[in-house]
Amino acid sequence: MGRTPCCDSKGIKKGPWAPEEDKLLVDYVQANGPGNWRILPKLAGLNRCGKSCRLRWTNYLRPDIKRGPFTPEEHNSILQLHAVVGNKWSMIAAQMPGRTDNEIKNYWNTHMKKQIRQEAAAAAGEGAAARLVTVAAASCPAARHTAQWETARLEAEARLSLLSSSAATTVTSATASSSSSTVAAEHAAPPDIFLRLWNSEVGDSFRGAAAQQGHGPEASAAGAGVPALLPELGGGGDDSSAASTYEAEAAADDGYQAFLDLAMEEFALLHGRLGAFSAFPQADVFAEAHCCLFAPFEE
DNA sequence: AAGTGAGGCAACCGCGGGAAG
DNA sequence: TCTTCCCGCGGTTGCCTCACT
Numbered sequence: 251m252g253r254t255p256c257c258d259s260k261g262i263k264k265g266p267w268a269p270e271e272d273k274l275l276v277d278y279v280q281a282n283g284p285g286n287w288r289i290l291p292k293l294a295g296l297n298r299c300g301k302s303c304r305l306r307w308t309n310y311l312r313p314d315i316k317r318g319p320f321t322p323e324e325h326n327s328i329l330q331l332h333a334v335v336g337n338k339w340s341m342i343a344a345q346m347p348g349r350t351d352n353e354i355k356n357y358w359n360t361h362m363k364k365q366i367r368q369e370a371a372a373a374a375g376e377g378a379a380a381r382l383v384t385v386a387a388a389s390c391p392a393a394r395h396t397a398q399w400e401t402a403r404l405e406a407e408a409r410l411s412l413l414s415s416s417a418a419t420t421v422t423s424a425t426a427s428s429s430s431s432t433v434a435a436e437h438a439a440p441p442d443i444f445l446r447l448w449n450s451e452v453g454d455s456f457r458g459a460a461a462q463q464g465h466g467p468e469a470s471a472a473g474a475g476v477p478a479l480l481p482e483l484g485g486g487g488d489d490s491s492a493a494s495t496y497e498a499e500a501a502a503d504d505g506y507q508a509f510l511d512l513a514m515e516e517f518a519l520l521h522g523r524l525g526a527f528s529a530f531p532q533a534d535v536f537a538e539a540h541c542c543l544f545a546p547f548e549e
Numbered sequence: 550a551a552g553t554g555a556g557g558c559a560a561c562c563g564c565g566g567g568a569a570g
Numbered sequence: 571t572c573t574t575c576c577c578g579c580g581g582t583t584g585c586c587t588c589a590c591t
Contacts, residue, residue, distance in 0.1 A: 264561075265560075265561090265584095265585090266559075266560075266585085267559090267560090286576080286578070287576075288575085288576065288577095299561090300576090300577095301561085301562090301577085301578095302550080302561075303558090304557095304577075304578085305560065305561080306559090306560085308578090309559075309560085310559075310560095323550075337581090338579090338580090339580070339581065340578075340579060340580085351578095351579075352558090352559080352560085352580095353558090353578075355581085356557070356558055357557095360556070360557055360558080361557090364554095364556095364557095438562085457574075473586085476591095
C-alpha cells in the first residue's frame, strides 16, 4: 500500500521562504499554536506544504532558537553525544537548548567531520585513539562508533587522572579502572557519563560483543587489538572480500544497535530518570560534568 | 575583474513509528 | 486487529556566498 503524499504538489510553492510567508506562519502559530501541520497552511493562508511549514518553524522561526556560531561547550557536547548515540541528531539537539537537529547535523557534517579527519590524519601513528578514528573513517559503522566511543573514554580517563592527582577528594581508583560494576560507578564515579557507562555492564557487554567481531576496543585499545584493526586501513580496497565485509558489517550493525539500546536503558538507570520525558541524560548532567572536567582544558 | 570551485546552510524527500478511527 | 494518517527523523540536494586563481 503506497503512502499518500503529504500534500498535493500541484501549485504548492517550494524553495526559499519569503519574509511575507515567514510572517504569516509566525503570526498564525503564535496566535493559534501549530495544531495540525497538514491543514495549517490553508488556515494560515500559505501556499506551502504542511511539512515545509513545520520545518521552517522548527528550524528557523521558533522564538527560542539560538543563532550564531557554536560555542566550545556546545562543540564538546556534540562530540561526546555523537560518540554515544551516533547520528541521532534529534537526541543530541534535545540536550542542547536553542539548537535544532538540522543545525547540529549541518555543523557536524561541515565542521566537525572535517576536523576529526584532519586531526586523525595529523596524529596518524601517534596513538590508539588517533588510529581508531582513522580506522573509523574507513570502516563499518560499528567500528566508527567504537572508535568515537573509545576516544571519548580515553579523554575522560585522562581528565580523571589529572583530577585525581590534583584533588584531595576521594575519587576512588575503582572508577578509573575497568570496574564492571554499575553500582560502584554510580556511587563513586566522576560525573563523566562516558567513563561511567564505559565502566558499567553496558560497556562490558559492548566490548565483549565487539571483540568477538574483531572491531571492538577490547581487541584494540587494550593493546594488541589496535594492530588488529589496522589492516582495515589499507585493506579497504580489497574487492574480493566485499561479500564477507558486507556480512561482517551487517553483524556489526546489529551489535551496535543492541549496544545503543542497552546504553539508552543504562543512561536512564544511571541517572534515575526512567520515566522522565527523555531517557537521555539531561543537559544539567552534562553541564555538571562539564564544570568539573572540561573547564581545566579549555582556553 | 571575471571565472571557477569549495564550503556552508536551508530546504526537500522518503521512510518509520505511533496514534486514532 | 487492521488501516489510515500525521509527525518527526535522518539523509540528501541545491542554492548562495566567498575565497582563490
